[in-house]
Amino acid sequence: MVGKQSSETCVITILETSDLHGSMLPIHYANNKSNDVGLSKIATLIADERRKEQNVIYIDNGDLIQGTPLAYHHARLDNTPIDPMVLGLNYLQADAAVLGNHEFNYGLDVLGKAVKESHFPWLCATVVDAASGEPFLGKPYLIKELPNGVKIGILGLTTPYIPNWENPNHIQGLRFEDAVQTATKWVPIMKEQEHADVVIVSYHGGFERDPGTGAPTEPLTGENQGYRLCTEVEGIDVLLTGHQHRSIADIEINGVVIVQPGSLGATLGKVQVELVQSDGKWLLNAKKSELISVVGVDADPKLVELVSEYEAKTQKWLDQPIGKLTGDMLVKDPMQIRLKDSALIEFINKVQMELSGATISNTALFDNISPGFPADITMRDIVSNYIYPNTLKVIRITGQDIKDALEQSAEYFELAPDGAIQVSAKFRDPKPQHYNYDMWEGISYKINLSRPVGTRVIELDYAGKPLDLSASFEVVMNNYRAGGGGNYAMFQDKPVVKDIPTDVAELLASYIMERGTIEATINNNWEVIWD
Template sequence: MPASLPLSRRLLTLLALVFAGTALAAPERTQVTLLATTDTHGRIYPVDYYANKPADLGLAKIATLVAQVRKESRHVLLLDCGDTIQGTPLAYFHNRKNNTPPDPMMLVMNSLGYVSMTPGNHEYNFGLGVLEKARREASFPWVSANTYRVGTDETAFQPYVVREIGGVRIGILGLTTPAIPNWENPENYAGLEFRPLVSEAKKWVPRLREGEKVDAVVIAVHCGLDEDLATGRRRPGDFDGENAALSIAREVPGVDVMFLGHSHRDIPALVVNGVLLCQAGRWADHLARVELTFSREDGGAWSVLARDARSLATGPEVAADSAVLALAAPYHAETEAWLSRAIGHCAQPLSAASGHFEDTALLDLVHRAQLEAGKADVSLAANFNPRARIPAGPVTVRDLAGIYIYENTLYVIEVTGAQLKAALEHAARYFLPYEAGKTPAQLVDPNIPGYAFDIAEGVSYEIDLRRPPGDRILNLTFQGAPLDPARKLRLATNNYRYNGGGGYTMFKGAKVLDRSSTEIRDLMIGWVERHHEIPAEPTRNWKLLY
């Protein structure tokens, strides 16, 4: 720089050179938005089919939120964490009554531009034929790295997907809860095995990092948290390895984000060992949103500079997308026609609201159908939907569908009186240890879902909440006499219980006397069609003491 230049000009020139050098050295940045749904369970229209009223949920509302995010962000990836093709009368009617058209969930998800879906345990409810048809109809891959062909190292699904967007490479690894054999009928997953989540994540994350050279690893896992963070205890009723999100975050290096599922929780953001975890609730009532900001210098490797997560609710202010409604309209119409069919009569209104605390005529209807279909001595059933109602007057398919909301099938097994008592003692753990002055509702253990509390018909008994868990069943009688622990009984239950679901391990390996491929819901519909009149008074064969 010539010394003859005035001092002020020399200073300005030096500053310009400094700023120019700084600008050249400034790191390059880009941002990617990740969106996720989970446990949508066949929800498209914003309706509650059982109650026959509007509801703030469904993919039609999710579509509106996705469109808003895409207006705000240039680089967006949308994925799903499973339990997708089962869960509503619409999904049931398609899968069981009219499976010829394309799967409605895949049809809508194709239109929304999903990049992947991790299959959940409920994808198997209708068997492999229905599963594979839906999978073929998806324009995006179903990804599950821990689902294998039995006895081989061949994955049954694509293990992961890699997408380049905004100049960065994102690897999405799919993992499915391995506890499926504890719930599902063996023929529904024939030829498949589900390997542990942590070891499979340890296997596949390095392949994404080193082999695929991704800049970020995202795991879309159909499982939840494996412990209560406040207490460190596992949720009662969980199987070993069923939920392993925390273990993956703690034990598997190289993971940036995990989208969770299975446990139906809304988790906007949780950071564990540097891994960002989030979960989008259930029934398409939330959309999980994660922003990943990347940085690099001089054209080098990208690194994650910042992560942010939030949960977007499909509240009343979110309108349903008209294009999605139009796509699903034929499925919705045939579902409504089926649900509206009158099949019986009831002299007075019935409710399941108190079904966890007293015998109800509504739950007795489930028992009647199971006992008759299975020619059984005793029936076990749970109050799956406390909001279920049967009106006085004509009774429709909708009313019965609202009572039994799962695709369970009937098993009739041989059990002893001792096994039945053990099952009832296990069910009674639904209530916490007794505290004087508290009502049964106040004693409910919040960590045990209501569908894990089985109630029996065909025997009479009392549940004494004042006694310690494991010793609460009193005066257990069968045909008017104390039940002999060695007495053999024909027990009608469902496939989930037979396979040990809900912790009912006392039935594992029990002799199967009979079983039906027909859903228990349809057995109930058939019972009402044959008998027409639904008894309006409960049998009062059990009660709580407190």
């Protein structure tokens, strides 16, 4: 157990946020109802920890500047002021931040501006300049020395899988390197050259294996390498993780204490390490990790005031009328939306097809809180349903690729012992992946969940005939999926016929504004059955 501070001991408290995704205020932007999330609530917890503890380090672990209408409005429509999330971390006197994969979503200019505005260093050893091989943001680690002489080394790492998701224009001139190999290079430098007594690795990535058993939990693509970092890299004392949006604490892997604080600022990650003096050296004696919930915690009023002007502009923009709808596009039951063709999904797919010229399209219902469109549509409705800054790509793929992708999507479902339909463990653990279940337009298909995985597509037609598996087709989808994101490897490295770099949310809004009124239609081109 970590004890109290004394002249012979040193207790260090490390606080972590990760995957805040632009979450500043404790609200749902779809309806402005209260929500137990946000950096403004986290700020109250951090202040409380600083009152209680002597040596406190606060690190944000990435995916900071993207994800809410507040973040979107700043990045796309009013990027002149300081980034509101950076403003929050400056206010909290963050010691460091790490690049997340979503930091690149708005391009290098927006990211570079946010970095310059920060009163703290951004750390990342895995993203390097493609020409020189030097870390993209300069020195990838920080050495923090306490008054008693204890040195703490903090190394930043980011998942190298970013090129599989990101718009190539947003990462031009950069190379993404393996996290384990990179840590193997930099951890000894902190230990041997900088004489760090404690080594913290803040890694925007998660675990490819079960932290307790070591059993593989996902394809070993290199997207998540947390388990390997703990077992293959000597000298790491604390591993701060993220990316997977999991809640993990009170676990050690190979002697490395780990933590992952979920997402959106629902919890604050906390690690404490105790060092003792022995023969003039500080030696690690004990460590522990935990998660602190923001439930019941008041938002920091000063931070709320600091971002009030940003919020007022965002709310005005969200209430901007876009157009009208005849018919029903509301989401009453997310599972039902994913079991049979619906007006909302059909509309998004048809817009993608019309704007791209492709005859086949796919999209997803990204989460279970998407409300759908009401009769009077505002920008709030657009961004509440299309929550990611995706763009569109048309890629050329085969009929077999389409069938393989449908089979993968069909794995989203499983039958419970009582015969009810539920989300499968593959798409539920370690985090919900509703965004990786696609629904298609331009083809007709039927999925039977009573059949074994891999053989569930029982009908697949195009233009009234069975789909030719050897033929080529031009299909429009978001850039994340077109790059193979979500383990859709059948889409990787396929010819790009057309790239539409405008955010899909903007495309949808413009489409509705140009027409004034849209109509809900359903052609029932697909369904999921079980018997």
